[in-house]
Amino acid sequence: MTGSTPADGGAAGPADVRRDWKLPRTVSLGDLGPLADPVSEHNGQAIAVRPLKDHPGWLAKLYRPGLLPEDADRLDLLISAPGTLPEADRALLYAGTCWPAARIQEPGNPAVGCVIPMAPEHYRSELRRGGFGERRFVEIDWLAKSDESIGGIGLPPPGPAGRLAACLRLTELAAILETLGLVYSDWSFSNAFWSPDRRSVYLIDVDGCQPEKMPDVHQPNWADPLTPPGTDADEYTDRYRIGLLVAKCMTGRRDAHAFHTVAASPWQNQPAVSEVLLDMLLATDRERRPSAAQLNRALDGGPYLRPSPRPARGELPPLPPPPVPRPPTPGDAENGDETEVTTPERPDSDLQAVGWIVVLTIAVVLLFLVTASH
Template structure:
């Protein structure tokens, strides 16, 4: 479930200390609150499903994410499934998942409450950078929404501009993680700017809030600007909702545009070595049948210079939905002095059609000239 990322970088996977790996600390799949030892002051409170996120004093690099007491009765079982899910993956996929997400390592319980929360690793320090704004600077976690801005904007806060290569590398890592969740049969739903960090130096991404994943479907919480047009309000999010939101996030990060112009940039792009990328993204975003949206694995393959094999023929041009209108520039506001200036009427261009009246006038002039010449000749002979 979505948890708003705090402006100061204090979210459910942030904090001081070294990054953690679920294999570095051997702990049971379920622990009691007392087993964790003392908890430090919260770095985040009352965000989404969590009442607090607190570092473990005796285990640097780890956090206790404590849930609200009104969680679903089956949430304990769902958490146990999430914690065990990486065991079904290949070793390489497990490595990618642990390195790129704050995957839950243990369920926290206490008497009368089997799902107090979960133990998760902190985000690695590589995702924290110094952001410069005028005379001030702030070291904080860099959210992935910076990739949905121009290189000039990114350079303006002191970060190295990614260029297309850096954007592509980050989107490949993002879709790597999405494809793994897809293989696990999990719905994430929270593909948006605030739920992933970006490392400009490492060209990598880190996904947070993954402890909210659910198998096959989950409640589709409203996310402004991320609503799936083919998922009716009040219905669950599923793998096809994930496909749309992932495509939207990748399109914005790859183009550096966060409005409708991203669609037009994608449509006009023929990226070298990635000829299938624009086709996959447009099918994700503009499909009229949600079940024919490409998968995360197909997008990842295209980003890695692979082919795109459609499961159905492409619709004809007339059957494709139109691109959303591009943003229009705001009208230029006149100063008070300018509002009193007379406005000149635009001059119409001269007509290209011949004017009959003018042709007649020219004919009479020719007749008069010829007559004068004849009279002069007759007078000369006499």
């Protein structure tokens, strides 16, 4: 993966930027003309992301030295992949991602970087915090918070309809990647922008996609329990993470709260959505996780036809313990922070053991006092 950076979105470019400039599949730095100052540096595998002065709306994403010829082949595969899609899916992919348009090469280095489009301006919003405003890209992180928190920074609260629309777009993009046989793995809060006004999302860092499998980089709170450490991420890892991201964005709850909210009752009277998500998140066999296309269909009001009966509730892994909210701090209101602390309940057997230890301790003390008095 090439690292998560809002600079993949950059400043706004023309809405029809892909039609304005027809790039060859392979270019040199000289072909691109002068580069502007970096909008991001030393982030993941990218040493810099720089706007192209002569081509507004485009960025050069330059990689660290040491990439192999296989990386050039992989970039070529990604650049060509949209051409294999139906026109509607290709349009969705281009509109919703910073899909690489050309590979940058130089003598002796076949993978200097790639050319990517900038994110549209409507993914920026004015965020108000502590009496100050800042116009910036809105990460999808905010959808995993309450409508009250979102409204508190000056964004229009999405409500159920806005959350549903964003999750529909997310799962459309995930389904297209799955159709192409590509693993993204980086489904998380920082790798997508959200437009509250247009109820859409924009996926970044897609130039890190790999066919079939890729190294599974550890992401706190996004670890797949059925992808052991040290093994590769694959389509089933992607299914878990897109399910987790959708659960958090739909419910506005973070961490284990999302599990409990989805499991407690059908979400917004859509039982198929809850069923798909529970199978994605709680399946004991990773290959039985529903696909992104199945989740998208359920979100769109369609049915969910489970290929085999779900195991009885007692055979499913237990839900994570419900988080316990920590006491609020003065900065929470302005930051929309909803940090939670998970405190597992002490099993009854542990409580009984503690009780017996107390009783035995008192007995020993009493015996010592009686013996001393004689």
